[in-house]
Amino acid sequence: MKKHLLWIALAATLAGPTASFAIAVTGPIRLAPSPQQSGVAHLASEVVSRFHYKALPLDAAMSGKIFNQYLKSLDGEKMYFVQADIDAMSSQRTILGAAILRENLAGPFAMFNLYTQRASERFAYARSIIKGGFDFSTQETFQPERENAAWPASKAELNTLWRKHVKNDWLRLKLAGESDQRIAETLTKRYETAQNDVKRVTTTEAFETFMNAYTMAIDPHSNYMGPRSAQEFDIAMSLSLVGIGATMSQKDGYNTVRDLVPGGPAMRSGKLEVGDRIVGVAQGTGSPMVSVQGWRLNDTIQLIRGSADTTVVLDILPADAASDGARRQISLVRKKIELEDGAAKKTMLSVVDGKVTRQIGVISLPTFYRDFEAQQRGDQNYRSMTRDVAKLLGELKTAKADGVLIDLRNNGGGSLAEAIGLTGLFTGKGPVLQQRDAKGQIVVDSETSAGAAWDGPVGVLINRGSASASEIFAAAIQDYGRGVVIGERSFGKGTVQSTINLDDLLKRSKPMLGELKMTTAQFFRINGSTTQLRGVNPDVSFPTDFGTDDRGEAAFDNALPWVQIKPASYAASGQLKSVIPMLVTRSGTRIKADTGFRNIEEDIARFVAQKKKNDISLNETVRRKEREEQKARLTARQAVNIGSVSPGVAPAKPRTWLDDGLQADERDLAVELAAGKAKKDAKDILLQEAAHVVSDQAGLLDEQKVNAEAAVPKKPMAAKPAGHETLPAGSGT
Structure with a gap:
């Protein structure tokens, strides 16, 4: 965008x-x-x-x-x-x-x-x-x-x-x-x-x-944003804000500290703890305290945020205090907070293939972020997802990774420029996408950087939540034959949005009127097709698609139609054509033997059947039987997972993830955080299989290279003069 x-x-x-x-x-x-x-x-x-x-x-x-x-x-x-x-x-x-x-x-x-x-x-x-x-x-x-x-x-x-x-x-x-x-x-x-x-x-x-x-x-992707919504949008795109470095949620009618950002003012002060309840906010020492008890969360957050290097005073009801317990006041100086949870991150996965173990670097991208405001100010070091990924790729090179997997699951997009930049890290110079505006004019957007930052095996993991900029990148990698797209069909959003600041239109300095996020173009793949409605189809598919169109662009009754234009001029590599069928076969064999994938298929079939039925019993006997059956299934699955834990690794405590009937703000904060961590730490079989596909790609490309070199005929040796012998290299006379 x-x-x-x-x-x-x-x-x-x-x-x-x-x-x-x-x-x-x-x-x-x-x-x-x-x-x-x-x-x-x-x-x-x-x-x-x-x-x-x-x-x-x-x-x-x-x-x-x-x-x-x-x-x-x-x-x-x-x-x-x-x-x-x-x-x-x-x-x-x-x-x-x-x-x-x-x-x-x-x-x-x-x-x-x-x-x-x-x-x-x-x-x-x-x-x-x-x-x-x-x-x-x-x-x-x-x-x-x-x-x-x-x-x-x-x-x-x-x-x-x-x-x-x-x-x-x-x-x-x-x-x-x-x-x-x-x-x-x-x-x-x-x-x-x-x-x-x-x-x-x-x-x-x-x-x-x-x-x-x-x-x-x-159209489904045009929106109006008031000043506060526009501010939240800018925060999401820049991954930064000015505040105290604390995330909050509502619990029992209180605005409660949920987490502290490492390195932020709140954590450095040691004065604020998870579970503390903020009941009052003052704008500096000596300023009147405004009671925020009963306020909505967003209103309280707005009061706590402010300009950098200014002081905010908080009236705190400690986490372990009763509602009428003693309070304390703390002063914090607001600072710029980097929201690293939304930034690119890397991990390394070891994949065993027979007697060979390969190291696959995984880069997870929640969004295509860019700090537009800093860029417009002329800041040469503005935050950029492409720059962050380039740094991570350099670290993976140093660590001698055998391949790279880009995880774009549930990445709904973001900056179009970042999608182009990210593509260039793997393809170098060349066209990335085509745009057609309302007048029908077509422009080819290209990456102009000198060369690729990574020339080894590449995989792109997508799902139904991968949209827009994610689809631009995945499609370009696929069209160039640069890497293997893995997972399930993407969302199918093939439109470009631009943001228009209404205050700037009327030359107002103070944000009062809000912004428009408006569809201004449709994008096309360099092969001339579009991701609109149809999405990007993976080269190696997982059996995780729900088989319905209610999770993608096709669910909108006013979505733009699928169309096709002429392809751009680009040079695609053909080295993966002969490899992909083998990747599909090997992955299919593993998936068929994996109980985790079978469980996913069973859950999807059960979900689709229930959704189609759209009818839930209110009879306790019926529902209790259904719950017990679900508990038995989940317990059995947990037992299988514990039995397959690697030697020396402590098994996880069995969990059944049964419905507790509570809403998020009704759960005990410690229990909710622990459950969230457990889910985050759970084995990600989709990621593991995608890494295995990249490992297979690396192995097959190595074999391809060896076979190609072996097929090159050796130059005939010249005839030797009679009585002349060729001495071993390094020998003297």
């Missing part, structure tokens, strides 16, 4: 009212758009209508698409509105575009207010039925996914849906061993928290929800 600025002159705005609808909203809050937001909506529409790859006029047809997308955003599972609400709101169906152009967002905000009212009513109803308990001997069922269901015809039908929803929540906790009293307390608090969250929704969030309905009605 590119990040750049567009400067345009905007047309004069239109004037006039838009119709609202005839339902009196009496919910917990009444949100209204500000004049600035109405202006931003119009400004955004001007930019989108001129520069979007698939620009559409804001007419009645487009309004209908926005209306449908907005309803999906508000109530995608059809658990809040009833059909009468939809009928009442339908007056907005054809005029939402006019509402944007006329800078009158009363209608969209009325829809949002009705949503908050209905959501609050639902959570209140959920709390009201807890005291009565439930009969789990009946043969009721619960439908977990309702996206394709009809809107409830009446409030009575909606009550039935919610009764089943609460009954399922109760049963999950009951099966996990919780007492009825504990279950009632947990669920009461859960729904009360949800209802309070609805009450705390802001005008900014309502505006962003509507604006994203507008942009996503055009």
Whole structure:
């Protein structure tokens, strides 16, 4: 994804009212758009209508698409509105575009207010039925996914849906061993928290929800980001922020320290610990303390962040203190924090192949990051994923790795420039992708660096979550014949987005208007094909695909179609053509004999069957039997894993990973962190097999090279003169 600025002159705005609808909203809050937001909506529409790859006029047809997308955003599972609400709101169906152009967002905000009212009513109803308990001997069922269901015809039908929803929540906790009293307390608090969250929704969030309905009605990857969302986006891309170096989560209504960043102010001070609860924040010594108890997490985080080298004072309720226990105040100086968890990382895996052991370097890439802001400031040392990977490749060379595996699983993309740069580390100079803009003009994007940083065997591990920049890289490696793509078919996103800062458009120095992330081009492989909808098909496939299109680009009903253009001019290597069939055969043999892969296939088949059925029993006997069967399966698998542990390696403590019925903010923090670590440390059979494929590639290419050298005919030896002998090298006369 590119990040750049567009400067345009905007047309004069239109004037006039838009119709609202005839339902009196009496919910917990009444949100209204500000004049600035109405202006931003119009400004955004001007930019989108001129520069979007698939620009559409804001007419009645487009309004209908926005209306449908907005309803999906508000109530995608059809658990809040009833059909009468939809009928009442339908007056907005054809005029939402006019509402944007006329800078009158009363209608969209009325829809949002009705949503908050209905959501609050639902959570209140959920709390009201807890005291009565439930009969789990009946043969009721619960439908977990309702996206394709009809809107409830009446409030009575909606009550039935919610009764089943609460009954399922109760049963999950009951099966996990919780007492009825504990279950009632947990669920009461859960729904009360949800209802309070609805009450705390802001005008900014309502505006962003509507604006994203507008942009996503055009294509799935265009978005509006308010100033705070834009800041979070920049943090994710640059892998840095200014703060105290602590990650937080909500636990029991408190904003709680979840982890400390190594080297950050919080860890260096020794004053803050995991589990501490932040109940107040002050902007420097002597400044008033603002109570943040009951605040939403993001609001508290914003108060703690600030400018570098400034002081923040925190009012702390220690992790081991009761809610009315003694507090302490600590002062910390904010610093720039590098978010290394999102950066490129390397490990080395040993792969045994008969009598040969090869070392395969694995580089994991969570995202294609680049610090655009530092780059625009002229900082020559701006953070770059390509630079980080180049350094890691140098270290792997020094360590004499036999091959490199790039792990792009669940990497949703990022900087387009980084995708080009990463490709160049393995291919050197040459085209990487082609872009076609809205006018149909095609540009070939090439890497211009002097040479490759790694010329040895390469593998690229992808899955259904590998998208955009990940697909550009994987496709280029495949088209050049430079390496082997392994795993499952990728996401299928073949579009390019650019970010447009709306404040810069109007030359505002203070961030107030937000940014647009907008589709401006479609990218194509250098072979002329596109990853759009179809993704990148691996050379060596794993049996891990769910066989459905609901996890990729094809799941969006407004995704761009698959098309093809002329290939670019590039020179592909043919050395892998004869090797890939053998890699497929060897991998298939290993996978067939691996119980871990068989377990994955069984789990996928079970998941797909349940998803297709879309029906869960609310009968305790049935559910308990299902749970016991699941526990037996997982325990048996754990026993097999323990039995196969290498000599001298302590077996892991058996875990069954059974559903505990809790949400993330309801679990004990220590237990949750331990479970997360255990999952992280668990054997990754997909990564192991992918490394084995790269090892096979290295071995087969070595054989290929030896055979090629052996096939070269030796130069005939010249005839020797009679009586002349050739002396051994190094001999004297």
